[in-house]
Amino acid sequence: MTPRPGIPFQEMKTPPPSERTQRWIELDRRHCWHPFTPQSLWGEESEILMIESGRGVWLTDSLGRRYIDGNSSIWVNIHGHSHPRIIAAMKAQLDKIAHSSFLGFSHGPASELAARLTALFPPDTLTRVFFSDDGSTALESALKLAFQAHIQTPGEENRRRFIAFSNCYHGDTMGAASLGGVGAFFEKFRGFGVEVTHVSSAEELESLPAGECARAAGVVIEPVIQGVNRMTPWPAGMLGRLRSWCDANGVPLIFDEVMTGFGRTGRLFACMHEGVWPDFLCCAKGLTNGCSPMAAVLTTEKIYSAFLGAPEEGRTFYYGHSFTAHPVGCAAALASLDLFEEERTLDKLPPKIALIAELSERLRRENPCVSAVRHTGMIAGMDVCHADGSPFLPRERAGERACAAMRPHGLLTRPVVHDTVVFMPPLCIDEEEIRLAFRALDAGIRSLAELPRPE
Numbered sequence: 034m035t036p037r038p039g040i041p042f043q044e045m046k047t048p049p050p051s052e053r054t055q056r057w058i059e060l061d062r063r064h065c066w067h068p069f070t071p072q073s074l075w076g077e078e079s080e081i082l083m084i085e086s087g088r089g090v091w092l093t094d095s096l097g098r099r100y101i102d103g104n105s106s107i108w109v110n111i112h113g114h115s116h117p118r119i120i121a122a123m124k125a126q127l128d129k130i131a132h133s134s135f136l137g138f139s140h141g142p143a144s145e146l147a148a149r150l151t152a153l154f155p156p157d158t159l160t161r162v163f164f165s166d167d168g169s170t171a172l173e174s175a176l177k178l179a180f181q182a183h184i185q186t187p188g189e190e191n192r193r194r195f196i197a198f199s200n201c202y203h204g205d206t207m208g209a210a211s212l213g214g215v216g217a218f219f220e221k222f223r224g225f226g227v228e229v230t231h232v233s234s235a236e237e238l239e240s241l242p243a244g245e246c247a248r249a250a251g252v253v254i255e256p257v258i259q260g261v262n263r264m265t266p267w268p269a270g271m272l273g274r275l276r277s278w279c280d281a282n283g284v285p286l287i288f289d290e291v292m293t294g295f296g297r298t299g300r301l302f303a304c305m306h307e308g309v310w311p312d313f314l315c316c317a318k319g320l321t322n323g324c325s326p327m328a329a330v331l332t333t334e335k336i337y338s339a340f341l342g343a344p345e346e347g348r349t350f351y352y353g354h355s356f357t358a359h360p361v362g363c364a365a366a367l368a369s370l371d372l373f374e375e376e377r378t379l380d381k382l383p384p385k386i387a388l389i390a391e392l393s394e395r396l397r398r399e400n401p402c403v404s405a406v407r408h409t410g411m412i413a414g415m416d417v418c419h420a421d422g423s424p425f426l427p428r429e430r431a432g433e434r435a436c437a438a439m440r441p442h443g444l445l446t447r448p449v450v451h452d453t454v455v456f457m458p459p460l461c462i463d464e465e466e467i468r469l470a471f472r473a474l475d476a477g478i479r480s481l482a483e484l485p486r487p488e
């Protein structure tokens with residue numbers, strides 16, 4: 034296209050918003066494949082939104098409509114979108130180099146980040162950092178590290194079976210998925226991946242037979258609150274009991290803080306509520322403020338030392354990804370940690386947490402289509418039901434429908450399972466925005482009262 038005189042070329046080649054959006058939707062329908070999505074329903078039940086930009090807690094779609102980001106863009110955003118401090122750090126890194134390999138080389142941002150992350154924990158607890166790309170690969174590498182450490186420790190070679198919790202979620206790669214306790218996601222893949230025993234409580238763990246304890250390769254838990262399992266908190270004191278059991282049985286304790294890390298529960302990490310330190314701590318989602326895929330597994334010198342020795346002893350951890358310790362991700366993560374201090378992010382949370390608790394309890398009392406709510410820190414899960422209190426069937430897709438109905442009220446979020454609506458905003462949300470979000474949650478969930486009963 035040649036520019037007409039007097040009209041900037043840029044303007045000429047940009048079609049009107051609806052035309053562009055239509056084109057993108059068509060191309061998406063023709064070529065894209067969305068995660069966790071029954072593709073035959075994609076775009077049938079609700080409009081396909083093209084998110085184009087974000088500022089703070091607000092997202093703007095390609096037609097210019099604004100929404101509060103009610104699930105932190107799938108639980109990753111912390112300080113808000115396009116935070117100038119984080120963008121500047123990422124751009125400064127891009128101006129130097131976008132990517133260099135951590136295999137055979139190192140770089141300043143990774144050194145600094147490893148030091149900053151380990152300094153968040155008491156001395157001599159979590160002192161080593163193994164970087165990877167996302168929550169799944171963080172879990173994957175923690176499992177492999179634990180497994181290989183046992184093989185290389187005399188007397189521990191038979192520790193091959195992991196202990197995880199019913200309904201847990203630890204990611205989708207084969208190893209991480211094989212720990213998973215949510216049948217709908219993982220049943221088809223049973224038999225692949227690691228051996229696992231599921232328990233549902235600390236009591237059940239404590240009453241495992243001695244044979245099982247001797248074979249245990251690690252205990253894996255989402256500390257304080259399970260995410261995909263309907264945002265279900267654990268009883269207080271749980272982590273201390275797990276730590277005692279693991280110490281008594283010589284089993285490493287693995288905390289999956291992929292969702293709970295970086296302030297989500299009100300403390301920087303969920304394990305800080307109890308002051309219980311694991312042998313492996315996996316973090317990802319919020320690490321870079323959700324600005325770049327990146328993960329870190331923090332571990333102890335004890336684990337680390339099981340991998341030392343001459344190369345021919347074969348103790349090396351042969352594991353890594355092309356983008357391990359990505360420099361731009363490290364830069365974003367460092368800036369995000371700075372922001373926790375500069376903006377006093379955690380200090381500002383208590384009134385917001387109290388407001389989320391108050392408004393979600395009010396929803397439970399006053400909205401006929403809410404049967405239960407659970408909240409921990411900046412996380413809330415709301416179970417939806419028919420107006421007479423009876424549960425929805427999975428095929429009614431009530432959670433999806435409720436969330437779709439929130440869009441015109443200016444809120445985007447998603448359910449977990451089929452009937453738990455999640456509210457997990459960026460930590461930077463203010464009280465006015467929390468109130469706005471709850472008005473949308475209320476209206477969207479209330480609209481379920483009009484759903485016809487399935488035959």
Ligand SMILES: *Cc1c(COP(=O)(O)O)cnc(C)c1O
Nearest residue numbers: 167168169202203204260291292
């Ligand atoms: C999201 C999540 C994962 C997986 O992380 P990805 O980055 O999606 O691979 C693992 N564990 C928990 C608790 C999570 O919430």
